[in-house]
Every structure is written in C-alpha cells, then in structure tokens.
Amino acid sequence: MMEYDPTQPKWTQIAEVIRRRIASGEYPVNHLISETRLEQEFEVARVTVRKVTAALRAEGLIVTTPGMGSFVAAKPPTAQT
Template sequence: MSIELDETRPKWRQVADIMRARIADGTYPPGARIPAVIALTSEFGIALATAQKATRALRDEGLIRTEIGMGSYVTGRPPRASSD
C-alpha cells in the first residue's frame, strides 16, 4: 500500500518532506540507512526518477550521504522550528 500524495504539488518535494520529517523525529536517526530508492517507489507509488530526485534533495541539504553500492545514510537532523 502506498502513501497518498497531493496531486497539486510535486511528488518529489512531498517525499523529501516526509523523509525530512522522519529524520527530524528520529525515525531515521543519524547513521541509520534510509530506504533505497526502489523501496521508496513502492512505498509512495512514485517513479524511480522521482525517488532519486527526493533523495538528491536530501543529499544536497546535507541530511544524508550516499555510499555507492551501500545505500544512503542519515548525517544529521534538520533544525526544529523555533517556538519563540
């Protein structure tokens, strides 16, 4: 079963947002391996290129690092919004 995504927003952004939230809440703690792009295609019902674009966004933000042939791993957590 895949997660329902909003058809009015780019799917890769929504997937990246969900993955970012999972990193922030500790579902994927620092050092943990995140699901492979193939697993993301199944979970979210998206194309391979869409999953790759979502993980590339997280990598560009410095939230994950990718080891060729090994997978992608969490490097840190996004800052939480200030409650000031």
C-alpha cells in the first residue's frame, strides 16, 4: 500500500504516480488505465480514482472512450524531444 502524505489529497498523490508511470514508459501509449485496478492497488474508493482520471484527462495524458475505458494518450509532437 502507498504511504500517503496527510497534507495533500490522496487523488493528487495517485495522479502524480500515474504521471510518472506514463512519463517513464511503464504505461505506454494506449495502455488501459483500469479504475478497478487503481482502486485495488491504491486501496481507495471509486470516487477518488475518478478524480485522478478526470485530472489526467484534463491534462491530455489519457483519453476516455465510453464503454471501453481510459487509455494513455499519444504524446503530442511538441512533447517529443
């Protein structure tokens, strides 16, 4: 289980972990970001995971397709340096 910093919301800490995984390539383009797996891995409620995916989607790191799930987005050309 992840050790959380009590001074920050859990969802922001989890989002940072996912950002690092995407940046490192651990989660490659089109990797499924499973809400159920995140709930289990981080031992949090679905509402917390939904805040994480909403934040990552707003940043353009993931895309969500209704009925299919959330996936790591393709990197924009300007981000590839």
